Amino acid sequence: MATVSLEKLTKVYPNGTTAVSELDLDVADGEFMVLVGPSGCGKTTALRMVAGLEKITDGRLRIEDRVVNDLAPKDRDIAMVFQNYALYPHMTVAENIGFALGLRRMPKQTIRDKVQAAAQILGLGDQLERKPAQLSGGQRQRVAMGRAIVREPAAFLMDEPLSNLDAKLRVQMRAEIAEVQRRVGVATFYVTHDQVEAMTMGHRVAVLRAGVLQQCDRPQTLYDAPDNVFVAAFIGSPSMNLYEGVISPDADAVRLGAQTLRIPAGARQARPCLGEYRDRAVIVGIRPDHLSDAALGGGAADGATVDGVVQLVEALGSELMVHFHLEAARVHSGDVAAAGEDAQERSDLAAGDAGLPSAAGIARIDARSGIRAGDVARFAVETERLHFFDAGTGLAIRD
Amino acid sequence: MYESTTARWFRRVTLGLITLFALFPLFIILETTIKPLKDVENTFQWIPSHVTFSPYAHIWSTVPLLHYFINSLIVSTCSTVIAVTLAVFAGYAISRFEFRGRRAFSLAVLSTQMFPGILFLLPLYLIYVNIGHTIGINLYGSRLGLIITYLTFALPFSVWMLAGFFSSIPRELEEAAMVDGTSHWGALFRIVLPIARPGIIAVAVFAFMTAWGEVLFASVLTTESTRTLAIGLQEYATQGNTAWNQLMAAAVVVSAPVVIVFLALQRHLIRGLTSGSVKG
Numbered sequence: 001m002a003t004v005s006l007e008k009l010t011k012v013y014p015n016g017t018t019a020v021s022e023l024d025l026d027v028a029d030g031e032f033m034v035l036v037g038p039s040g041c042g043k044t045t046a047l048r049m050v051a052g053l054e055k056i057t058d059g060r061l062r063i064e065d066r067v068v069n070d071l072a073p074k075d076r077d078i079a080m081v082f083q084n085y086a087l088y089p090h091m092t093v094a095e096n097i098g099f100a101l102g103l104r105r106m107p108k109q110t111i112r113d114k115v116q117a118a119a120q121i122l123g124l125g126d127q128l129e130r131k132p133a134q135l136s137g138g139q140r141q142r143v144a145m146g147r148a149i150v151r152e153p154a155a156f157l158m159d160e161p162l163s164n165l166d167a168k169l170r171v172q173m174r175a176e177i178a179e180v181q182r183r184v185g186v187a188t189f190y191v192t193h194d195q196v197e198a199m200t201m202g203h204r205v206a207v208l209r210a211g212v213l214q215q216c217d218r219p220q221t222l223y224d225a226p227d228n229v230f231v232a233a234f235i236g237s238p239s240m241n242l243y244e245g246v247i248s249p250d251a252d253a254v255r256l257g258a259q260t261l262r263i264p265a266g267a268r269q270a271r272p273c274l275g276e277y278r279d280r281a282v283i284v285g286i287r288p289d290h291l292s293d294a295a296l297g298g299g300a301a302d303g304a305t306v307d308g309v310v311q312l313v314e315a316l317g318s319e320l321m322v323h324f325h326l327e328a329a330r331v332h333s334g335d336v337a338a339a340g341e342d343a344q345e346r347s348d349l350a351a352g353d354a355g356l357p358s359a360a361g362i363a364r365i366d367a368r369s370g371i372r373a374g375d376v377a378r379f380a381v382e383t384e385r386l387h388f389f390d391a392g393t394g395l396a397i398r399d
Numbered sequence: 400m401y402e403s404t405t406a407r408w409f410r411r412v413t414l415g416l417i418t419l420f421a422l423f424p425l426f427i428i429l430e431t432t433i434k435p436l437k438d439v440e441n442t443f444q445w446i447p448s449h450v451t452f453s454p455y456a457h458i459w460s461t462v463p464l465l466h467y468f469i470n471s472l473i474v475s476t477c478s479t480v481i482a483v484t485l486a487v488f489a490g491y492a493i494s495r496f497e498f499r500g501r502r503a504f505s506l507a508v509l510s511t512q513m514f515p516g517i518l519f520l521l522p523l524y525l526i527y528v529n530i531g532h533t534i535g536i537n538l539y540g541s542r543l544g545l546i547i548t549y550l551t552f553a554l555p556f557s558v559w560m561l562a563g564f565f566s567s568i569p570r571e572l573e574e575a576a577m578v579d580g581t582s583h584w585g586a587l588f589r590i591v592l593p594i595a596r597p598g599i600i601a602v603a604v605f606a607f608m609t610a611w612g613e614v615l616f617a618s619v620l621t622t623e624s625t626r627t628l629a630i631g632l633q634e635y636a637t638q639g640n641t642a643w644n645q646l647m648a649a650a651v652v653v654s655a656p657v658v659i660v661f662l663a664l665q666r667h668l669i670r671g672l673t674s675g676s677v678k679g
Binding site: 053 | 569571572574575576577578579580581582585590593594596
């Protein structure tokens, strides 16, 4: 049974911009649903429509099988955590957490017990008498969480709750929020622009672009089988390397510039319609994780390597991030640009070199590799895990 | 910061002299109130020939000071309460809602602050007299007329200031309150107003003090029975003689409530209550 159900939810602003277009989403009981997308994709607008802070232009919104389109926020039985926490500065932590209960005219003792219990869960026990101004960023974040969980609502709505924290604290709070959500088991609708948050926290992740839902699935599925180029480029860090290639006449190999990658039988069988792309351009996607230093592997199979000019090697201790250029056409697609600055920058970098068509890429390889900047390195490619997309539509070529 | 000895002494002496200069009139006022009248009328002397508190007793009978005091209190309090109450809602609307004419309204509010008050004196007088003639509502010489007059300065000022205060309060606080279970009105009363309290108090104190000390309009628009303190003070000086010691004592008595109120509310005037509600 879905707790929160969005049916063709649409938001058009008075000036004519469509922020969210026919969004269909179900958040099941106890589910952690992450809505992710680049900034300006309409994800916060979608969340605010669910909260009742933004008027719904069209479509239907149900919370626990009740159509709530026209209900005021207070009557929707939802709790929300804001990006900037929105703690009431004139109230203590305890008053902040208990505010909603007080409005429901609960007995004082009950409120005190519930606030105490919530504070216990969040480790705020000895901060209850403080004012928000006296708290650190992480503590404020917890108070905001406390204000939500104490209500025991039908659903939690969270709008980029971690974006104001520093990197280290963000990782910690990520785990804490996921843990608290698991313990209280309330359906959660979580908005973020950070795909790492989406991947690590969500039971399911919905990817939104320009107000349109691209794909909604388990994180692993999004990573393994993105529906289109946008999702492919957006999910995963570093993001997927995308090149323009041409399928060979036998449909058993793909040409990237002067180089050829064989498409293994398994991958071909999984994509019967790849045959229709003989001699046609496709977009080939290679995850940085599926590249390795051919010199280390003890000889990669023929037709399963690519050569690239190494631009930069970032040593992270456990692994190397190798930035390289490949002699292949880069993907000219708004999809990649829209997916994020990271992917865009890489394409721009490659485009800067005049003359040969060349596209940038990143490989995440073993730290023992001896690859240095300036080398022409040979990378082994896990060809079983190549991704193919239609060059025109950007949709995945699957079956 | 490093400061040489010379610079430090220069700073101390200069600031000390400026402080003395600012405080000296105050000292003269207080000192005059405890001198007998003949001391004041003779050449200035630092030490009174004898200390007397009789000016403080006599001020009430020389002039109907209590009556004026009540007039001032009614006029200042009413204009302040009305101005702040209306300004809270008007300021909130300007800061939060998009509506037709919002810009024109806020500009109109601001433009009233651009003209010197004396420009309005004659028009107001004529309007009041005419209203009295045609409708029969007596505004000239009445407390109501003076309250309305003071509203014309206090209200635009309060609206403008409070709109600024409200704009500095993050909208998310109200949204959070509405999600937590208040109506929009509830969010205004439970969240916005308590947070804006320093601003509201500051505006109220300002409106009150302006009305309390106003001389120009009160001197023209009041009559014997509705006279306010600021005008009443002049009555200690008659054609024949001036009771300087009583005049000064009355000045002290008149200022006292404002000073006391100001000191009492000073704590609330401190800004920065909003910090900590959101990031930073």
